[in-house]
Amino acid sequence: MGADERFGLNKGVRLMGPVQLDNGAAFAPLDFAYESYGELNADKSNAILICHALTMDQYVASTHPVTGKDGWWVNMVGPGKPIDTDRYCVLCINVLGSCMGSSGPASIDPGTGEPYAMDFPVITIADMVRAQAILLDHLGIDTLAAVVGGSMGGMQALCWASLYPQRVRSAVVIASAARHSAQNIAFHEVGRQAIMADPYWRGGDYYGDDTPPAKGLSVARMAAHITYMSEAGLTEKFGRNLQDRDAKSFGFDADFQIESYLRHQGISFVDRFDANSYLYITRAMDYFDLAEAHGGNLSAAFRGSQTRFCLISFDSDWLYPTAESRRIVHALNAAGAPVSFVELSSPFGHDAFLIDAPDMNRIVDGFLRAGV
Amino acid sequence: MGADERFGLNKGVRLMGPVQLDNGAAFAPLDFAYESYGELNADKSNAILICHALTMDQYVASTHPVTGKDGWWVNMVGPGKPIDTDRYCVLCINVLGSCMGSSGPASIDPGTGEPYAMDFPVITIADMVRAQAILLDHLGIDTLAAVVGGSMGGMQALCWASLYPQRVRSAVVIASAARHSAQNIAFHEVGRQAIMADPYWRGGDYYGDDTPPAKGLSVARMAAHITYMSEAGLTEKFGRNLQDRDAKSFGFDADFQIESYLRHQGISFVDRFDANSYLYITRAMDYFDLAEAHGGNLSAAFRGSQTRFCLISFDSDWLYPTAESRRIVHALNAAGAPVSFVELSSPFGHDAFLIDAPDMNRIVDGFLRAGV
Known part of the structure; x- marks a missing residue:
């Protein structure tokens, strides 16, 4: 450049x-x-x-x-x-x-x-x-x-x-x-641990191929995303509404709209953000x-x-x-x-x-x- | 029995x-x-x-x-x-x-x-x-x-x-x-995704050897544990106190007491709880x-x-x-x-x-x- x-x-x-x-x-x-x-x-x-x-x-x-x-x-x-x-x-x-x-x-x-x-x-x-x-x-x-x-x-x-x-x-x-605050740091630490727990993180050296720590970063994003919305807002937007179904599945699919929404937030985040950057910037915020x-x-x-x-x-x-x-x-x-x-x-x-x-x-x- | x-x-x-x-x-x-x-x-x-x-x-x-x-x-x-x-x-x-x-x-x-x-x-x-x-x-x-x-x-x-x-x-x-509530479900879904993202989870079939999805379960526990404590309580107990050090490490160790505490909560939970049970019981609660x-x-x-x-x-x-x-x-x-x-x-x-x-x-x- x-x-x-x-x-x-x-x-x-x-x-x-x-x-x-x-x-x-x-x-x-x-x-x-x-x-x-x-x-x-x-x-x-x-x-x-x-x-x-x-x-x-x-x-x-x-x-x-x-x-x-x-x-x-x-x-x-x-x-x-x-x-x-x-x-x-x-x-x-x-x-x-x-x-x-x-x-x-x-x-x-x-x-x-x-x-x-x-x-x-x-x-x-x-x-x-x-x-x-x-x-x-x-x-x-x-x-x-x-x-x-x-x-x-x-x-x-x-x-x-x-x-x-x-x-x-x-x-x-x-x-x-x-x-x-301690609670702010706590949520970020959960996200960092989720990323670093992903075996694809490999100590941060994952740039050589096309397999970044997607699942870890996705979980980090899901946890953080909850903190960006209010309890009342979540209730108003999703409540206990089911996702594309009339009854509970009695399985571990995304039965509830809130589950589907959070999974989407996690997965789509991975396409536009680098896991190591997430570690570094959350650290900077926690240090603030x-x-x-x-x-x-x-x-x-x-x-x-x-x-x-x-x-x-x-x-x-x-x-x-x-x-x-x-x-x-x-x-x-x-x-x-x-x-x-x-x-x-x-x-x-x-x-x-x-x-x-x-x-x-x-x-x-x-x-x-x-x-x- | x-x-x-x-x-x-x-x-x-x-x-x-x-x-x-x-x-x-x-x-x-x-x-x-x-x-x-x-x-x-x-x-x-x-x-x-x-x-x-x-x-x-x-x-x-x-x-x-x-x-x-x-x-x-x-x-x-x-x-x-x-x-x-x-x-x-x-x-x-x-x-x-x-x-x-x-x-x-x-x-x-x-x-x-x-x-x-x-x-x-x-x-x-x-x-x-x-x-x-x-x-x-x-x-x-x-x-x-x-x-x-x-x-x-x-x-x-x-x-x-x-x-x-x-x-x-x-x-x-x-x-x-x-x-x-939607927020309750959301936090549980983060925990379940953390467990299921752990490659050691293996679709739940991990009982045959001694390698359960420890990191995933640990992250799930950390996220949940934050919800068990109040923001004011966390501030009172931990605030921004550093863990066993005088200054920030400028690294990704557990610099803050809250980080060290949460990591300990996660790791020690794995010794006494089964990851699949965590999936099933959180699901039961979300269905409630x-x-x-x-x-x-x-x-x-x-x-x-x-x-x-x-x-x-x-x-x-x-x-x-x-x-x-x-x-x-x-x-x-x-x-x-x-x-x-x-x-x-x-x-x-x-x-x-x-x-x-x-x-x-x-x-x-x-x-x-x-x-x-």
Whole structure:
């Protein structure tokens, strides 16, 4: 991949960095795959960075090349949308550690000519953000009009505002948290153990042939997917409805719609995601605790912040519940940072931020307009 | 195993039944492994049946022969305890489908001389109860002073009162539900898929050698175990504490105590439980919907009930939340059955009923005394 500074779709660039990682090492080269929407203005002051979640990617508002599906936030990003590509140049970068073109465990290690696999360094959310800053340097973008993200994207947005307060004018943090809880870590650990229990995982060295640890990754995805939906939402959508049958089979087929749905979620995930990337990114999330480097004082992470913040949570989100957003708001208040916060009502649990939510769209729209 | 009608520890009996199953078939022979505590009185009117949960067993108040640990409810059952073995003859029967001596997939099919494995019939909670009734017939116990259970044990207690109202004077239903929700089914399906994804599962035919699907069963247990604890309880017990280290390893070892704890829960479970039994019993729970046979009208399941009921839920139990107990109470009220109900406060989530809970013990004690 050569450097390519035009703005458009399907961009990629290799930079020599290196990025200084939290594990103490320096990492290079850095491949970045990113998408952009809208035009960068003359003084490069209208860029908005959207940070994606664990299993998402840079295809925020363009067709996914593997699944053929629409971008994952088309209701939010586009001409005349809340994140308006007529006014902003919107960037979304595949995170470090992922598998859609940016450097990750499936990338070729130039030192060996083989995929890194488990020799890829264990990274953190802050490492992802430092890498993104290197790409923005390369693109000549000094200051972001806004950094916006939901879930793990929100963690990156918080990290951006903490690490580079002078580079972030506004931050939008949706359905997120400033640290992973014991329960969050527990669910991720189940997923990692499921992957590593799959004999096809082979210590991570499965890239040579066409047999990745599909069953393990599928089980990991199924477990995680439950945490993305609310109990009430599952009951409303599936209840105890049977799948394509009038009566129970008295067997182990997918009798219930919820079983069929979960199996489909697991199987289809394998087609678009790399198992080792799942290990690395879940690890980065589990390691995330923004207050840790500040002696446990979260407000110290935002000391001297010049950023204005908007936080949104959803009442049925039990993965990153409202209490976690409130904790961040209290810390921002203590740091003297301007912050608006709203808890929205939704039956869709954590995934509410990915679903068309007019209230969320209105809030983001208003917040960005007020910041110009 | 020959018939043995003495009361004491470690009882087992083979009965020819057959038990009529919900799948339409008849099943025999029926092996029963059970424990008893206290003396049956002359008119056999002082028996209390304790029904155990998914991964529990008949060792309610005696040492587990595999783990060497105390019985799982020693605070509740014993001389002078709430379920007082000085006054009652307490029975606990390993459920049909389990692996501690009663008939299950690991049992030898007399027709083939081989373990049933996946030829064991898919059973229901009602089937478990019908089998227990056959054993009680054999023991000459016509009426139970009480049937008591937590979690899946509570489902059996509800089923007992519904199927055999004239045989149950009192029923105690703790941390339970009258049906499995979509979320309940979803978590169980993850566990089943984890087991069946393990190549050592081999379609269930793994009894011939010493390599059961340990990793799959371990992952299943880890996922389930998260649902037994509350988010607040996990935070209080583990938080983000590191395990035997001062700093993160930047690797995939169990850095956090919660990871180490979950891995231990998974691994140690494999030593005492059969993977196929886990498939069958989770399936029975997922199939459970007491109202289903009554056109969705739960109160009809208790029509004409002569049983007095005591329901207890825990406020931090998100597996079978208080709303499910309340739904049962409303149905019992509608059926005109006497019922007392209390939601107890506990940080321990679903597992609260297995932990020493003085309030729970007092309620059970008072309820049983009032029923004499």
